[in-house]
Amino acid sequence: MKSIIITIGDELLIGQVINTNAAYIAGKLNSAGIEVRRVLTIGDEHHEILAALEESYPKFDVIVITGGLGPTHDDVTKKAVCTFFHTDLISSPDARKNIEQFLKSRSHSWSDAAEEQTHVPRGSTIIPNKLGTASGILFEREGKHVIVMPGVPYEMEGMMEDFIVPYFTERNTGKVVLHRTLKTTGIPESMLAAKLGDLKDLLGKATLAFLPSPSGVRMRITVVDPNRSAAETLIRDIESRIREKVEKYIYGADNEELEEIVGRVLAERKLTIAVAESCTGGLIADRITNVPGSSNYFERGIVAYSNESKIRLLDVPEKLIEKYGAVSKDVAEAMARGIREAARVDIGLSTTGIAGPSGGSAEKPVGTVWIGYSYKNETRAVKFQFGTERLRIKERAAQAALELVRRKILRIE
Amino acid sequence: MKSIIITIGDELLIGQVINTNAAYIAGKLNSAGIEVRRVLTIGDEHHEILAALEESYPKFDVIVITGGLGPTHDDVTKKAVCTFFHTDLISSPDARKNIEQFLKSRSHSWSDAAEEQTHVPRGSTIIPNKLGTASGILFEREGKHVIVMPGVPYEMEGMMEDFIVPYFTERNTGKVVLHRTLKTTGIPESMLAAKLGDLKDLLGKATLAFLPSPSGVRMRITVVDPNRSAAETLIRDIESRIREKVEKYIYGADNEELEEIVGRVLAERKLTIAVAESCTGGLIADRITNVPGSSNYFERGIVAYSNESKIRLLDVPEKLIEKYGAVSKDVAEAMARGIREAARVDIGLSTTGIAGPSGGSAEKPVGTVWIGYSYKNETRAVKFQFGTERLRIKERAAQAALELVRRKILRIE
Numbered sequence: 001m002k003s004i005i006i007t008i009g010d011e012l013l014i015g016q017v018i019n020t021n022a023a024y025i026a027g028k029l030n031s032a033g034i035e036v037r038r039v040l041t042i043g044d045e046h047h048e049i050l051a052a053l054e055e056s057y058p059k060f061d062v063i064v065i066t067g068g069l070g071p072t073h074d075d076v077t078k079k080a081v082c083t084f085f086h087t088d089l090i091s092s093p094d095a096r097k098n099i100e101q102f103l104k105s106r107s108h109s110w111s112d113a114a115e116e117q118t119h120v121p122r123g124s125t126i127i128p129n130k131l132g133t134a135s136g137i138l139f140e141r142e143g144k145h146v147i148v149m150p151g152v153p154y155e156m157e158g159m160m161e162d163f164i165v166p167y168f169t170e171r172n173t174g175k176v177v178l179h180r181t182l183k184t185t186g187i188p189e190s191m192l193a194a195k196l197g198d199l200k201d202l203l204g205k206a207t208l209a210f211l212p213s214p215s216g217v218r219m220r221i222t223v224v225d226p227n228r229s230a231a232e233t234l235i236r237d238i239e240s241r242i243r244e245k246v247e248k249y250i251y252g253a254d255n256e257e258l259e260e261i262v263g264r265v266l267a268e269r270k271l272t273i274a275v276a277e278s279c280t281g282g283l284i285a286d287r288i289t290n291v292p293g294s295s296n297y298f299e300r301g302i303v304a305y306s307n308e309s310k311i312r313l314l315d316v317p318e319k320l321i322e323k324y325g326a327v328s329k330d331v332a333e334a335m336a337r338g339i340r341e342a343a344r345v346d347i348g349l350s351t352t353g354i355a356g357p358s359g360g361s362a363e364k365p366v367g368t369v370w371i372g373y374s375y376k377n378e379t380r381a382v383k384f385q386f387g388t389e390r391l392r393i394k395e396r397a398a399q400a401a402l403e404l405v406r407r408k409i410l411r412i413e
Numbered sequence: 414m415k416s417i418i419i420t421i422g423d424e425l426l427i428g429q430v431i432n433t434n435a436a437y438i439a440g441k442l443n444s445a446g447i448e449v450r451r452v453l454t455i456g457d458e459h460h461e462i463l464a465a466l467e468e469s470y471p472k473f474d475v476i477v478i479t480g481g482l483g484p485t486h487d488d489v490t491k492k493a494v495c496t497f498f499h500t501d502l503i504s505s506p507d508a509r510k511n512i513e514q515f516l517k518s519r520s521h522s523w524s525d526a527a528e529e530q531t532h533v534p535r536g537s538t539i540i541p542n543k544l545g546t547a548s549g550i551l552f553e554r555e556g557k558h559v560i561v562m563p564g565v566p567y568e569m570e571g572m573m574e575d576f577i578v579p580y581f582t583e584r585n586t587g588k589v590v591l592h593r594t595l596k597t598t599g600i601p602e603s604m605l606a607a608k609l610g611d612l613k614d615l616l617g618k619a620t621l622a623f624l625p626s627p628s629g630v631r632m633r634i635t636v637v638d639p640n641r642s643a644a645e646t647l648i649r650d651i652e653s654r655i656r657e658k659v660e661k662y663i664y665g666a667d668n669e670e671l672e673e674i675v676g677r678v679l680a681e682r683k684l685t686i687a688v689a690e691s692c693t694g695g696l697i698a699d700r701i702t703n704v705p706g707s708s709n710y711f712e713r714g715i716v717a718y719s720n721e722s723k724i725r726l727l728d729v730p731e732k733l734i735e736k737y738g739a740v741s742k743d744v745a746e747a748m749a750r751g752i753r754e755a756a757r758v759d760i761g762l763s764t765t766g767i768a769g770p771s772g773g774s775a776e777k778p779v780g781t782v783w784i785g786y787s788y789k790n791e792t793r794a795v796k797f798q799f800g801t802e803r804l805r806i807k808e809r810a811a812q813a814a815l816e817l818v819r820r821k822i823l824r825i826e
Contacts, residue, residue, distance in 0.1 A: 010620075010622055010633075010635065011622065011624060011633065012435075012436070012439070012452065013439055013449045013450065013451075013452065014439055014440065014443050014449070014590070014592055014635070015435075015436040015437060015438070015439035015440025015441070015443060015449075016436075016440070016592065016594070016633065017436065017624075018431060018432070018433050018435075018436040019431070019432050019435060019436065019452070020431050022425075022428075022431075022432060022454070023425070023428040023429075023430065023431040023432065024428060025428070026425070026426055026427055026428035027427065027428025027429070028428070029428075030427050030428060035426075036426045036427070036428075037426065037455070037456065037461075038426075038453065038454060038455055039425065039426065039432070039452075039453070039454035040451065040452070040453050040454075041435070041451060041452035041453075042450070042451055043450065044622075048450075055468075105778075105780070105800060105801050106780075106798055106799075106800055107798040108601075111603055112603075113602075113603035113606075131800075131802065131805075152625060152626070154627070154802075154805070177427075209424075209429060211429070220429065222427075275716075277695075280699075281698055281699050281701070281702025281703070281707075281714075282690075282695035282696065282697070282698030282699035282701075282702060282714050282716065283695065283699040284695070285690075285694055285695030285698075285699075285716040286693075286694050286695035286696040286698075286699045286807075288694070288695075289694025289695060289716070289718065289768075289807075290694070290803070290804060290807070292769070292770050292771070292803055293771075294694075294718075295718055295719070298718050299718060299719050299721075299722060300715070300716055300717055300718055300719060300722035300726070301694075301695050301714075301715070301716030301718070302713070302714070302715060302716070302726075303688075303695065303698040303702070303713055303714030303715070303716070304713055305702065305707075305708055305711050305712060305713055305714070306708070306712050306713060308712075309712060309713040309756070313713070313715075313726070343722070355702075356705070357705050358705070358706075390703070390705060391703060394699075394702075394703070
C-alpha cells in the first residue's frame with residue numbers, strides 16, 4: 001500500500017513549527033507495512049485542502065491528514081473533506097460520548113465548542129481521542145483510506161498507536177518493515193562503529209543507522225521482508241550479534257528511557273535512591289519521577305543551588321567548599337553521602353558543575369561536572385566535560401548520572 | 414511570489430529524520446518576502462523528482478529543492494533537473510574553484526568524488542558552498558526560479574544566509590510577511606476565542622491562529638503587506654487590541670518561555686524563590702534553573718516525594734497529613750510556608766498531587782493537584798484538575814505553578 005501524509009497548518013509554512021508529526025506518522029505507517037511515498041504540507045485553507053485531496057486520491061491507497069481539527073475558526077479540514085466526499089456534517093453519538101468522557105476527566109463542563117466537535121462527516125468512522133475533544137475520522141471507499149487526525153502531537157500519537165497501526169497491520173498483506181533501536185550512552189558514534197567492525201558481515205541484507213543525540217547514540221536496525229516471521233528472526237539475530245560486541249553501552253531498546261531502566265533495576269533489587277543536584281537543577285529528579293511507581297524507590301531530591309543549602313541540607317562541611325570550591329570531587333562525594341544518610345536510602349546520587357554561561361574559569365571551564373555516587377561502603381565521584389551549552393550540559397549530566405547508577409548496580413565496569 | 418519547498422530523502426519518508434530543513438527554509442523565505450504555499454517531501458528517485466518538478470513548475474514562482482546532491486550513489490537530483498530542463502551536465506570552473514578552496518581549508522586532496530562534484534547542469538548559476546563540496550544550483554527561466562541545495566543542514570543554511578535571502582530580498586518587490594506570537598496559559602482555546610469576540614472586527618486583513626499545547630495556547634498574528642512599515646504598524650496595533658481583551662493570560666511573546674519571564678520578574682524586584690515539589694518531581698526547579706543567572710534568585714528546591722521528607726524537610730505537621738492526606742490544601746500551604754521559612758526566601762512555591770496512573774480515588778482522582786504559594790503575609794493553595802496522563806499532569810502543574818508566581822507578583826487577579 002502506497003501512502004501520502006498531508007500535514008495542514010500555516011505554522012509549518014512559515015517555519016514556526018518543525019514538522020515532527022510527519023516523521024512520527026511515517027515511522028508508524030512503515031511499521032504497519034505501509035510505504036510512505038510523499039509528505040505534503042499545506043496551509044489551513046479550504047481550497048488548498050481540497051486541491052491536495054483531489055491530486056492525491058487517484059495516486060495513493062492511504063491518505064493520512066493531520067491538522068485543522070480544533071474548535072476555533074481555523075478548523076477547516078472537516079469541511080474540506082465533506083466537500084471532497086460530497087457529504088455533510090452530522091452530530092455523532094460516538095463522538096459525543098468520547099467528548100463527554102474527556103471533559104469529565106478534566107472536570108470541564110459542556111460548551112458550544114464541545115457541541116461543535118460532535119459534528120463529523122456523514123459516512124465516516126470515528127477514531128476515538130482519549131486526550132482531547134477532536135475525534136479522528138476514517139473514510140474507506142473503493143479500497144482507499146482517508147484518515148483525518150488533529151495536529152496536536154500527543155492526541156495524534158494516541159490515535160496512531162491505539163487505532164491506525166493495529167488497523168493497517170491487520171489488513172496489510174504487503175511487505176513487513178521492522179525496526180529495532182538499541183540505545184547507548186557514554187560512547188561516541190565513531191567508537192561504537194569501530195567496536196562493531198565490518199558492518200556488511202554483521203548486517204547481511206539488513207541496514208543499521210547511527211542516530212546521535214546529546215543523551216547518546218541510538219542504533220537503528222531495519223529489516224524489510226515479505227515474511228514477518230523471517231524478518232523477526234533476522235532482526236533478533238542481528239540484535240544479538242550487536243549486543244555481543246557493545247552490550248555494556250546499551251541501556252535499553254526502542255522507546256525505553258534510561259530512567260525507566262534504572263527504576264526497574266532499583267525496584268527489582270528493592271533499593272531506594274535520593275538525589276542531591278546542583279548543576280542539573282532538578283532534572284534528574286524530574287526524570288526519575290516521570291516513571292509511574294517511582295514513589296516506591298525515590299525518596300527525595302534536593303536541588304542545592306546555593307552553598308548554604310549544600311551545607312545545611314546535605315551536611316557538606318563548609319571548609320570543603322572553601323578549600324576545593326563547590327564544583328569539586330570532595331563536594332560531589334560529600335553531597336552523595338549527605339543525601340544518602342539524610343534520606344536513609346541505599347543510594348545517594350549527586351551533581352555539581354558549571355552549567356554556564358558564566359562562572360567558568362581556566363581551571364574549571366563551563367561544562368565541568370562532578371557526579372557523585374554513594375552506595376554501601378563506596379562513595380566516589382567522576383569528572384565529566386559536557387560542552388558549553390547550558391541545556392545540553394544539564395541534559396548530558398543527568399543522563400550520565402543515571403547511567404552511572406545503572407552500571408554501578410549491575411556491576412558493569 | 415509563491416513558493417514550494419521540495420525536500421528529497423528516503424530517511425524523511427521512513428520517519429528516521431525530522432524535516433528541520435523545511436522549517437528553516439520556510440522561515441528564511443518568509444523573511445525575504447516569499448510566501449511558502451507548500452512543502453513536499455519525496456524519495457531520492459529520478460522519476461519522483463521529475464514528477465514533482467513537472468507538477469510544481471506551472472504553479473509556483475520559486476521552487477527550492479534540498480537533498481540528493483551528495484557524492485554518494487543517491488545523488489540523483491542534478492540528473493533529474495537536467496532531464497526537466499532538457500540540458501546536460503558540464504564541468505563548471507566556478508564549482509571547481511569552490512571545491513578547491515573548500516578542500517584546501519580542510520587540508521584534503523583532490524579526488525574522483527571532487528571531480529564529479531564540479532559537474533553542474535548547463536545554463537545554471539552556481540551557489541557557492543563554503544562548508545562542503547556540493548555546489549548549489551540556480552535556474553532562472555521565464556521569471557521562475559528553481560534552486561537546488563544539498564540536504565546537509567549547515568551547508569544548506571550557509572547558502573540560504575549568504576546567497577538566497579539576499580538574492581530574493583533584493584529582487585523582491587512583493588509582499589512582506591510578519592508574524593507575532595502571544596503565549597497564554599491557564600485558559601482554554603475556546604474561552605480565549607470567546608473573550609476576543611468577533612475576529613473579523615479585531616483583525617481586519619490580518620489573520621490569527623490558535624495553537625494549543627499542554628502548557629497553553631499560543632496566538633499567532635500574521636500580516637501580509639507590500640509595505641514593511643505599514644505591516645509593522647498593523648501587527649503592533651492588532652497586538653494591542655488583543656492585549657486589551659486578554660492581557661492577563663498573556664505571559665510572553667514569540668519564543669519567550671514562562672520560566673524566563675518569571676526569572677525576569679523576580680530579578681527586577683530582587684525577590685528570591687524556593688520550591689517544594691511533590692507531584693511535579695523536580696520539573697519546576699529544572700525549568701527555573703534552565704535560565705542563565707537563575708542562581709541569583711533560586712535558592713533551593715526540595716522534591717519531597719515521601720511523607721517523611723515533607724515532615725522533616727518542610728516542617729509539615731504529621732497530623733495534617735494524617736487528617737487531610739498528603740494531597741490537600743492544608744499540606745500544600747504548609748509545604749509552601751515550610752520551604753519559604755527554611756530557605757529564608759521571599760517566595761515559597763509548592764505542589765502536591767496525584768500524577769497517576771495509580772493512587773487516585775473517587776474523592777481525589779488522578780490529576781488532582783494543589784499548588785501552594787507563600788509570599789509576605791499570604792499563604793494560599795489553589796486546586797487544579799489536570800487530566801489523566803502522568804507526564805501531561807506534571808507539565809501542566811509546573812506551568813500553572815510558574816504562572817501563579819507571575820500573577821501573584823504582578824498582582825494580576
